[in-house]
Amino acid sequence: MFSGILQTRQMDKIKVLQAIRQGRFGGGETHVYDLSLNLNKNLFEPIVLSFTDGDMVRKLIDQNVQVHIINSKYPFDFRTLRKVKKLLRNENIEIVHAHGTRAASNLVMPAKNKNLPLIYTVHGWSFNENQKWPIRKARIAAEKWITSQTHKNICVGESNLDYGKKNIHQLSAKVVPNGISLDKFNYGLKSDFNLDRSGNEIWIGLIARICYQKDPITLLKAFKKSLTYNGSLRLLLVGEGDMKSEVESYIESNSLTNFVRLEPFRRDIPEILKAIDIYCLPSLWEGLPIGLLEAMAMKKCCIASKVDGNIEVLSGGIGHLVPKQNVTALSEAIIQLANDEKTRTTMGELAYTKVKKLYSLDSMIKSIESIYSNLCNSNNLTSTYQHL
Numbered sequence: 092m093f094s095g096i097l098q099t100r101q102m103d104k105i106k107v108l109q110a111i112r113q114g115r116f117g118g119g120e121t122h123v124y125d126l127s128l129n130l131n132k133n134l135f136e137p138i139v140l141s142f143t144d145g146d147m148v149r150k151l152i153d154q155n156v157q158v159h160i161i162n163s164k165y166p167f168d169f170r171t172l173r174k175v176k177k178l179l180r181n182e183n184i185e186i187v188h189a190h191g192t193r194a195a196s197n198l199v200m201p202a203k204n205k206n207l208p209l210i211y212t213v214h215g216w217s218f219n220e221n222q223k224w225p226i227r228k229a230r231i232a233a234e235k236w237i238t239s240q241t242h243k244n245i246c247v248g249e250s251n252l253d254y255g256k257k258n259i260h261q262l263s264a265k266v267v268p269n270g271i272s273l274d275k276f277n278y279g280l281k282s283d284f285n286l287d288r289s290g291n292e293i294w295i296g297l298i299a300r301i302c303y304q305k306d307p308i309t310l311l312k313a314f315k316k317s318l319t320y321n322g323s324l325r326l327l328l329v330g331e332g333d334m335k336s337e338v339e340s341y342i343e344s345n346s347l348t349n350f351v352r353l354e355p356f357r358r359d360i361p362e363i364l365k366a367i368d369i370y371c372l373p374s375l376w377e378g379l380p381i382g383l384l385e386a387m388a389m390k391k392c393c394i395a396s397k398v399d400g401n402i403e404v405l406s407g408g409i410g411h412l413v414p415k416q417n418v419t420a421l422s423e424a425i426i427q428l429a430n431d432e433k434t435r436t437t438m439g440e441l442a443y444t445k446v447k448k449l450y451s452l453d454s455m456i457k458s459i460e461s462i463y464s465n466l467c468n469s470n471n472l473t474s475t476y477q478h479l
Contacts, residue, residue, distance in 0.1 A: 106138060107184070110139075110198050111147075112191050112192075112193035113143040115145030117300050118214055122269060125456075126455075126456065128156065129456050130459075135460070139158045140175070140194075142160070142171070142197065143160070146356060167196045171197050172197075176204055179205045186210065186463060186466060187201075187209045191212070192233070199240045209240065209241045210243045210244075211238065213246050216255055216378075217234060221376070234259060244262070247378050248268055248269070249266055250399035251266075251378045265462070267455060268450055269379045269381050270450055271381070271387075273446070273451065276360075276361050278389045282362040283359075283362060284359060284363050284366045286352075287325065292323050294325045295314065295368070296369070297370070297373075298363060298382055299330050299382050300330050300331065300332040302332040303333075307338050308337065309416050311342065313421035313422040313425060317425045323429075326351045326352070327363070329357060329360075330356055368429075370391045371393070373413075374396050377399065377401050379403065380400050383395060383404050383405070386442075387443060387446045392410060393405060393438070394411040394428065395412060396421075411424040
């Protein structure tokens with residue numbers, strides 16, 4: 092029994108700390124945002140901890156969600172421990188839910204110190220095949236330690252769990268797929284996002300962090316190659332990240348300025364997805380990509396690299412899968428879909444059907460609430476949930 096949990100409660104809400112590594116929107120951050128807003132507020136009170144500031148943090152505050160920022164850019168940052176312990180104590184936190192490796196690494200010891208149950212959601216393992224062996228080995232060891240210290244591990248997809256088990260043989264985890272709000276990502280909405288449609292332009296879009304994982308340079312190379320076959324193609328890149336300057340340099344040095352549009356992170360993601368024709372995600376690795384699910388919910392045909400999370404989402408002819416870092420294959424997929432409106436429409440319909448069936452936000456929320464409830468019940472935490 093966890094001493095940090097009150098044992099004689101009747102109608103109080105259970106305080107759940109949702110911890111994430113950064114305050115800017117990304118896949119894991121969108122998950123935390125949706126979870127914090129949609130948990131049953133009669134049962135749970137979400138409190139968010141972010142280790143950086145950002146748009147996601149400010150948007151949560153606008154929605155009257157309590158947010159704390161403890162600045163850190165590092166995993167296993169012992170400088171944060173005292174502040175995290177103080178937060179757990181002052182806010183009377185009863186369940187700690189860490190999202191991603193960095194957040195989990197900085198929550199394990201404080202949660203254990205306060206004798207609180209810890210849940211770890213893996214939004215993509217910190218190790219992958221693209222890393223040098225010493226780095227990969229160290230990260231596998233870190234994940235092995237973190238997952239052994241928690242009371243429940245959650246993977247966002249079956250492929251996410253399978254990949255973890257290949258490297259952490261004693262791993263125990265439950266799969267709770269990422270979920271998308273079909274009210275927010277409503278394919279029938281009217282978009283005011285303005286793209287150049289003066290001719291027969293076909294717009295390919297990527298909305299993601301501009302970073303190594305998303306491999307934007309391969310996308311730019313494939314786009315440049317595709318332009319030689321179809322001059323009506325255009326590319327929209329939306330996001331921020333540490334490769335932004337490299338992307339800008341590539342665009343300028345390859346005379347793509349009139350064909351590629353760069354936008355910083357924006358909040359009108361559904362409107363942007365409505366406006367484009369093809370969504371492209373050339374990642375080097377993925378857990379279960381929320382950006383891909385959002386595009387599918389908007390009935391967009393999708394091209395993605397053939398990595399675990401993308402394969403899981405686009406299996407069954409839902410979209411085009413191409414080998415990662417393969418410029419020629421990606422270019423061929425872009426050209427094929429750009430020239431075939433009927434296939435784009437068919438793939439978009441299939442994509443929407445799959446999201447509606449397997450990746451709804453309501454299903455995700457109910458699954459996580461059930462985990463919270465079972466954890467509370469197993470430790471004699473009597474909440475409102477038990478009386479419904």
